[in-house]
Amino acid sequence: MDLKLKEYIESCLNKQLQTESSYNWKQVEGGSINKTYQLISNTHLFFVKINSTQVFENGFKEEVLGLQFLKNNTALVPEIIIEGIFENTAFLVLEWIETGKETTKFWENFAAQLVSLHQQKSDKFGLAASNFMGQLPQNNSFFDNFSDFYVENRLKPQVKLAFDSKKIETKHVNQFEGLYKKISEIFPKEKPSAVHGDLWHGNFMCSKNGNAVFIDPAAYFGHREADIAMTQLFGGFSEKFYKAYHEMYPLKPCFNLRNNFYHLYPLLVHLNIFGDSYLESIENIITEF
Structure with a gap:
């Protein structure tokens, strides 16, 4: 993953959270379309997805609107942390969901x-x-x-x-x-x-x-x-x-x-x-x- 993109996302997160955290990145499975990562700080876990603006011209704005639509209509969704575009790469940072058993x-x-x-x-x-x-x-x-x-x-x-x-x-x-x-x-x-x-x-x-x-x-x-x-x-x-x-x-x-x-x-x-x-x-x- 591009170092400048990492630094930009980390900077946006620190600004959003009003902190000066450092982060570790771990690539994880997350579908066939996007590259996905777990982003780890001392206090938070995040899920990050990235893709080219050639695929999603507007970035992840439509996905954010969809998550908000579901939330407004009673569904549980991950918290949306930040969404944006850096150069030609779109990114979306969501709350990390710890998984349980399907009982x-x-x-x-x-x-x-x-x-x-x-x-x-x-x-x-x-x-x-x-x-x-x-x-x-x-x-x-x-x-x-x-x-x-x-x-x-x-x-x-x-x-x-x-x-x-x-x-x-x-x-x-x-x-x-x-x-x-x-x-x-x-x-x-x-x-x-x-x-x-x-x-x-x-x-x-x-x-x-x-x-x-x-x-x-x-x-x-x-x-x-x-x-x-x-x-x-x-x-x-x-x-x-x-x-x-x-x-x-x-x-x-x-x-x-x-x-x-x-x-x-x-x-x-x-x-x-x-x-x-x-x-x-x-x-x-x-x-x-």
């Missing part, structure tokens, strides 16, 4: 926290600001119904990106066009809920006191089923989580028949970021519907 009580707490988030409602689907899903821009223009929101803001931009980059063919585009005409029949009618937007197993932490801490959001007001479907895409959560959630805030009947349809968007995102290995799953879902 039965944890999964029940997690379900209750997600229910609380989903019970925060809005009149329209969307958000006043755009953000990111992974490293791809995510438009959140407002719509009165989730079907139009999902087609215009989620599926169409990813389908166009995949076609332009030759990851899908004209036949796939035509299949999606046919699918768009049926979408209004698929989603049950509910008021927009505050959602995390990218809630897979890598985007929460079990804190030492047994609560779920939400990280890396792609947040907006959407259909709460999209969050539940996302939890099931890459391995799923504990059955204790789903049982507790459904007891507190039951989903409409036949969710399991709709589940894969919500998966189309994150699978298209993964196709556009990581490549062809996700195409077969997309084709299977399109054929199913």
